[in-house]
Amino acid sequence: MPGSSAQEAVTVSGFVQRFSSTRRGARLARRLATQRLDHWGLPYGSAISDTVALVVAELAANAVTHGCVPGRDFELRLAYDREAGVIRVAVSDTHQEWPAVTTKPSDEAATLADGGRGLLIVDAVTTRWGVGERVGPGKTVWAELDLREWRGQGQRQGRGDDGRPVT
Secondary structure, X not given: OOOOOOOOOOOEEEEEEEEOOOHHHHHHXXXXXXXXXXXXXXOOOOHHHHHHHXXXXXXXXXXXXXXXXXXXXXEEEEEEEOOOOEEEEEEEEOOOOOOOOOOOOOOHHHHHOOOOOHHXXXXXXXXXXXXXXXXXXXXXXXXXXXXXXXXXXXXXXXXXXXXXXXX
């Protein structure tokens, strides 16, 4: 009998899908993300699943609303590194302009506006997020949840009420 070799356990799971740059595409991205998480052992309706769904919804909505180039899709990438305890959500679109992050609204008009707070929500419920280049035109907006730090929606260990690291 030939010598047996032990296989390493797969600790990183991934999912990649392109969607039409429509509201329907954004909704489908959110639904497939929660299905994939459930498949990976992070059940529907759990705080982690709901938070990832919120992040996917915000990033996909931004890609459809602000990053849409006619005739071009957006891409969702999910990765779950079990060993590191990190879930990464990345949404790529083909629009060249990077998102502008709105700080806390300073006037009443900004406070009453229908939009402009999506990335503030992403910042509040994730461990870290950012924007980067992608292969081809456009950009990728990504967010990560470090499950070792994360203690529920909007509650990160070692963070103050404003979401900034406590020093």
